[in-house]
Amino acid sequence: MSLAPAPARLGADTPSARKEERTPQRRWPHRYIILTLLAAVLTLLPLIGSNYLLRYAILILQYVGLALSWNIISGYAGYVSFGHVAFFGLGAYTGAIVMRDLPGLPWPIAIGAGGLLCAAVAWPLGRILLSLRGPYFAIAMLGLAQVLRVIASAWQSFTGGGQGVSLPPQQNLSQVYWSMLFVAVAVLALTIKIDGSRFGLQLVAIREDEPAAEVLGVDTVRAKVHAFILSSIAPGVIGALYAWSISYIDPASAFRGHITITMITMTILGGAGTVWGPVIGAVTLSVVSEELWARSPEFYLATFGGIIMLIAMFLPRGVLPYLRHLARRHRRRAAPTGKREVVAPEKGTARA
Amino acid sequence: MEPLVLLQVIVGGLLLGGLYALAAAGLNLIFGVMRVINIAHGEFLMLGAYVAFYCWRATKLDPLIAVPVAMLVTGLLGLLVMRVVVRRVMRGTELTSLLATYGLSILLLNVSLYAFEGVFRSVPAWTGSIGFAGLTISRARGIAFVAAIILSLTVWLFLRYTTLGKAIRATAQHADVAMACGIDIQRVYLYTFALGAALAGAAGALLITFLSVNPSIGSTFILRAFAICVIGGLGSFPGALAGGLILGVAESLTALWTNTQIAEAVSYFLLIVVLLVRPQGLLSSTGVAGGAATSPAGTADAGERG
Numbered sequence: 001m002s003l004a005p006a007p008a009r010l011g012a013d014t015p016s017a018r019k020e021e022r023t024p025q026r027r028w029p030h031r032y033i034i035l036t037l038l039a040a041v042l043t044l045l046p047l048i049g050s051n052y053l054l055r056y057a058i059l060i061l062q063y064v065g066l067a068l069s070w071n072i073i074s075g076y077a078g079y080v081s082f083g084h085v086a087f088f089g090l091g092a093y094t095g096a097i098v099m100r101d102l103p104g105l106p107w108p109i110a111i112g113a114g115g116l117l118c119a120a121v122a123w124p125l126g127r128i129l130l131s132l133r134g135p136y137f138a139i140a141m142l143g144l145a146q147v148l149r150v151i152a153s154a155w156q157s158f159t160g161g162g163q164g165v166s167l168p169p170q171q172n173l174s175q176v177y178w179s180m181l182f183v184a185v186a187v188l189a190l191t192i193k194i195d196g197s198r199f200g201l202q203l204v205a206i207r208e209d210e211p212a213a214e215v216l217g218v219d220t221v222r223a224k225v226h227a228f229i230l231s232s233i234a235p236g237v238i239g240a241l242y243a244w245s246i247s248y249i250d251p252a253s254a255f256r257g258h259i260t261i262t263m264i265t266m267t268i269l270g271g272a273g274t275v276w277g278p279v280i281g282a283v284t285l286s287v288v289s290e291e292l293w294a295r296s297p298e299f300y301l302a303t304f305g306g307i308i309m310l311i312a313m314f315l316p317r318g319v320l321p322y323l324r325h326l327a328r329r330h331r332r333r334a335a336p337t338g339k340r341e342v343v344a345p346e347k348g349t350a351r352a
Numbered sequence: 353m354e355p356l357v358l359l360q361v362i363v364g365g366l367l368l369g370g371l372y373a374l375a376a377a378g379l380n381l382i383f384g385v386m387r388v389i390n391i392a393h394g395e396f397l398m399l400g401a402y403v404a405f406y407c408w409r410a411t412k413l414d415p416l417i418a419v420p421v422a423m424l425v426t427g428l429l430g431l432l433v434m435r436v437v438v439r440r441v442m443r444g445t446e447l448t449s450l451l452a453t454y455g456l457s458i459l460l461l462n463v464s465l466y467a468f469e470g471v472f473r474s475v476p477a478w479t480g481s482i483g484f485a486g487l488t489i490s491r492a493r494g495i496a497f498v499a500a501i502i503l504s505l506t507v508w509l510f511l512r513y514t515t516l517g518k519a520i521r522a523t524a525q526h527a528d529v530a531m532a533c534g535i536d537i538q539r540v541y542l543y544t545f546a547l548g549a550a551l552a553g554a555a556g557a558l559l560i561t562f563l564s565v566n567p568s569i570g571s572t573f574i575l576r577a578f579a580i581c582v583i584g585g586l587g588s589f590p591g592a593l594a595g596g597l598i599l600g601v602a603e604s605l606t607a608l609w610t611n612t613q614i615a616e617a618v619s620y621f622l623l624i625v626v627l628l629v630r631p632q633g634l635l636s637s638t639g640v641a642g643g644a645a646t647s648p649a650g651t652a653d654a655g656e657r658g
Binding site (some may be wrong): 078080082128129131132134135136138139140142143144146147150151153154257261264268298299300301302304305306307308309310311312313314316 | 389437440441444446447448449450451452454455456457458459460461462463465466571572574575578579582611613614616617619620621623624627628
């Protein structure tokens with residue numbers, strides 16, 4: 001078949017294929033021990049950490065989840081959304097209103113309702129909006145967030161209008177923390193599953209050349225809509241968790257544009273369309289932004305804007321792919337040709 | 353509803369629409385020629401408004417004189433942005449330039465919030481109203497409308513009859529062929545971007561005479577300007593004028609029948625409806641002078657998929 005080489009070439013461009021080039025020697029020898037330790041620390045944090053640390057960790061996990069979600073539709077499928085806060089806000093309002101009107105219900109149901117409603121909204125919405133390409137989709141999402149904010153302020157009787165929704169104060173931060181950890185890990189697992197899977201390759205094909213992907217038999221509408229739904233659920237759940245932990249939301253805080261800005265910056269800083277890029281970006285920028293908040297809150301967002309601009313100008317693929325590129329070049333230079341041939345047979349076996 | 357009230361609202365909407373059209377014209381021009389959607393366009397508009405405000409506060413300078421000053425300031429800023437930022441990202445995908453200008457818009461917005469503070473400002477230079485055929489028209493809105501239309505016409509004539517204008521249109525139609533004909537397209541891009549930014553500045557300087565402005569108005573105007581371009585057909589200059597007037601009237605009527613908050617969302621609904629129903633725009637660019645008689649490739653693409 002003359003078509004056969006094309007998918008192979010596409011595959012070679014994907015992050016997972018690049019990962020396979022990493023040789024066993026390059027991996028940390030004790031990574032399982034380290035990962036287990038990390039998991040233990042993360043799980044037990046509420047028992048050892050202070051309240052401040054817990055709030056801080058919740059914030060970081062929140063952004064890890066948001067950045068990873070944005071990454072699915074915008075990083076893998078290449079449909080950049082400038083209004084993903086729409087789902088965060090929708091989830092926040094759903095969770096808060098369910099808790100307000102049905103106080104007897106167990107909390108996980110109210111939180112889950114946030115994610116469920118987002119998925120239910122994302123399905124028809126995706127079918128409409130994803131027929132718009134590139135900038136049209138980006139701006140349509142920007143507008144969606146604004147429209148939802150307008151609705152939240154105008155629909156007095158249901159959303160409380162500008163006064164927002166108040167909930168009983170949150171006493172149990174540990175519960176919020178564990179839920180947030182669960183969501184972040186779930187989205188990470190989802191991303192690992194997508195990356196390199198058939199579905200993931202379809203998304204990357206759409207990103208690189210949609211008409212070509214369609215010609216090769218990818219059901220692009222289906223793949224895009226599925227990616228959109230998957231990227232909407234976690235923001236909804238996280239929004240509901242946010243409302244639950246803060247116990248008060250109003251249109252301005254639930255649909256704050258800077259939440260979108262933050263998840264975009266984190267993802268493209270780390271590397272859009274990779275598994276670990278958004279995680280690295282979210283953790284790094286959360287720490288940086290905490291410092292920035294403390295020192296000069298007025299330049300906090302301006303710095304984020306500058307970062308987005310500079311990355312688009314100089315590192316459009318993000319930091320992680322760039323570092324990998326550097327590492328590969330370094331290895332090629334360092335290793336004499338003979339050694340490289342020893343390494344080569346290991347290709348493809350290192351897939352986690 | 354009394355017909356006179358309705359007429360009054362429609363006229364008010366048309367006057368506002370003239371300003372919207374001017375705000376969208378620059379965005380449209382830049383997109384038509386360079387295929388770059390400048391998300392920071394709204395911030396250029398906001399900066400133009402602040403130039404007029406500071407001129408007024410310092411010297412009581414008439415806004416009509418402040419308009420060229422605002423155009424100069426935002427135009428120069430446009431030159432700088434083009435040279436430093438946009439030139440680098442133009443070769444990349446459409447999304448790279450989108451992200452870069454998005455970052456720029458956040459940067460400009462937050463620096464402005466710090467420099468100008470978040471309070472609403474206005475320039476009450478032209479107060480009072482004019483009676484006209486039984487209708488009352490706010491003087492500021494009337495003057496601003498006339499100025500906006502004159503400015504739009506001037507740009508249209510410039511694009512149509514001057515050498516540089518023709519070079520801009522040629523580049524919009526086909527950059528490679530234009531280059532082969534000896535047009536320095538990099539220079540054309542530079543001037544186009546500066547002109548687009550200057551138009552946004554002019555719109556801002558006129559708007560602030562009847563609308564209170566704070567640094568965050570940029571984001572609402574980028575959505576409006578984009579909706580106008582899509583309604584009229586991206587890249588079509590007369591289309592932007594029609595789109596502006598349509599949006600102005602639609603917003604005013606919605607504000608009359610519901611409330612001003614919902615009126616803010618009108619541009620969005622118009623945008624989505626037009627994109628889905630008629631993606632090439634209501635006045636598809638049929639080769640009238642405009643910055644760009646291009647076949648809007650992007651919109652056509654969107655159409656196939658829709």
